[in-house]
Amino acid sequence: MATDRASSPVTGPRALRPGEWDQWYDSLLRAFGGVPEAAEERELWASLTETGRSIGVWDGDAVIGTASAFDFRLTVPGGASVPAAGVTMVSVAATHRRRGVLTSMMRRQLDDVRSWGRPLAVLTASEPAIYGRFGYGVGTYNVNARIDTTRVRLSVPPGTDGVRLRYAAPADVLDACEALYARRVPLRPGMVARAPGWERLMLLDPASERDGASPLQCVVAERDGEVVGYARFRVKPVWEPAGARGTVLLENMEALDPAAHAAVWRFLFDIDLTSVIDARRRPVDEPWQFLVSDIRRCELLVRDSLHVRLVDVGAALEARAYQVPLDVVFEVEDSFCPWNAGRWRLTGDAKGASCARTADPADLALGVRELGRVYLGGVSLASLAGAGLVRELRDGALAEASVGFGSAVAPWLPHGF
Incomplete structure (x- = not known):
């Protein structure tokens, strides 16, 4: 240097x-x-x-x-x-x-x-503008919500009343919560399997960062003795002349099924002396959004989360599955990692894929940054084409590939690193 x-x-x-x-x-x-x-x-x-x-x-x-x-x-x-x-x-x-x-x-x-x-490099960016020139594209988004629980009501599905909730010290139920989290990881793109040691991040609770809120609290949801959901949260008391207007600060939560999900959220809505739930870094398609009476009063804010970089285009595209059968040739531009540049034929379906270099004519042309954006299924190739970032070179290839690259659930990164 x-x-x-x-x-x-x-x-x-x-x-x-x-x-x-x-x-x-x-x-x-x-x-x-x-x-x-x-x-x-x-x-x-x-x-x-x-x-x-x-x-x-x-x-x-x-x-x-x-x-x-x-x-x-x-x-x-x-x-x-x-x-x-x-x-x-x-x-x-x-x-x-x-x-x-x-x-x-x-x-x-x-x-x-x-x-x-x-085959992949991923990051969360303090400043999103920095990393595009190195081939990273925003691959997942999350939602921050500030829910006015005095004005918003929550409907719950059948079976919710069969879920038992109890308070527990976060450390005492850490193993059970981590086991539940591990069951959830394969079900949503973007989730990270927590290696040994990373569970400690879930208990990190320095007093200097509470800003007047309580120490970390935890509630677990159980059915027939099995933990089926949990939430870790803090409560920030606020007292005004008219009474209490505290805030529930949701740190993280998971649930195995709709009833457990609704039971945990109903608990958060009903915590005494609070009128707001401040939920950060939640999935953009999380089911609670379809149970509330007034989504406008939930003040949703969508922001970028995981930035994705394909380090080995062939290996990365082979590693995932596709919603419909695909046979498409990409012309990839990658000036920072030139070993990725050129034409790649991707063939795949819901069972798997293969991706290899080819001399065949290209069907779609795009940069490696755009491949990162669509890789986890949260951004569509058609949307990027509408922005002029993907070029269709064979009629029909864009629609075919856009559907194939999609995901049934939105990709989501649960926590930073």
């Missing part, structure tokens, strides 16, 4: 060495505002960080660039669990902007991901 403007010895990117994590992580925190983390949070990320998958750039003895990757397994359409690099902890010091530091780290990282045999 070139030296900086003052000709000081800028080196890297290179892999993190033992003993460098604290300095490296301090540089990351400074880039994100410099607010110290609670000891429990810092210790968790230290335990989860894989130094062999972490890189940095140095200016003399100072860390001025950071990037890392977690080794994940990501659910894709069809239910397969695909190895993916979870790109994280990316930062560049404000003193070293516009000097190619980020580009050099993205170059090194994607080369590394390819060498690890991972």
